Amino acid sequence: MSNKPELVVIIQCEDVLNRCSGFLCMNDFYERAGKFEGYPSETRYMSITCGGCCGNITTKLENLGMRLRKAGISKDDVTVHFASCICSENSHRLPCPFMNRMKALLQHKGFGNIVLGTHISKKAEAKRQAGIYRKWE
Numbered sequence: 001m002s003n004k005p006e007l008v009v010i011i012q013c014e015d016v017l018n019r020c021s022g023f024l025c026m027n028d029f030y031e032r033a034g035k036f037e038g039y040p041s042e043t044r045y046m047s048i049t050c051g052g053c054c055g056n057i058t059t060k061l062e063n064l065g066m067r068l069r070k071a072g073i074s075k076d077d078v079t080v081h082f083a084s085c086i087c088s089e090n091s092h093r094l095p096c097p098f099m100n101r102m103k104a105l106l107q108h109k110g111f112g113n114i115v116l117g118t119h120i121s122k123k124a125e126a127k128r129q130a131g132i133y134r135k136w137e
């Protein structure tokens with residue numbers, strides 16, 4: 001996995017984004033906190049939604065692949081993060097039941113650097129420790 005990505009792509013849950021602005025994902029990226037710790041300052045980010053259940057992101061990935069090619073960015077220099085609300089139980093919902101499907105689609109389209117998580121909520125972590133929420137997927 002590239003730990004010095006040129007670009008980070010955050011995939012967020014379309015359903016959750018009806019209620020969440022995505023601010024904490026963005027803020028943690030700029031603060032290099034949560035799952036973004038250690039990324040170089042020059043790493044850029046963008047976010048997309050999954051496109052809704054059942055996570056058919058194929059067309060978006062094809063579009064992204066084409067844009068990356070035109071921009072001269074290798075997919076090896078891209079790291080994809082599933083937003084924490086996709087891969088962990090949280091105040092919004094249980095983990096996405098289609099995450100592994102999306103992961104397989106990403107790999108099929110050549111995006112091999114995949115990280116589970118973005119912002120790490122202290123409250124949700126405490127509930128995981130207490131056994132109230134499931135552990136990370």
Ligand code: SF4
Nearest residue numbers: 020024025083084085
């Ligand atoms: S991880 Fe948190 S901030 Fe990011 S999209 Fe999900 S609910 Fe919103």
Ligand code: SF4
Nearest residue numbers: 013015050053055096
């Ligand atoms: S496929 Fe998963 S990430 Fe996308 S809207 Fe449905 S539950 Fe959310």
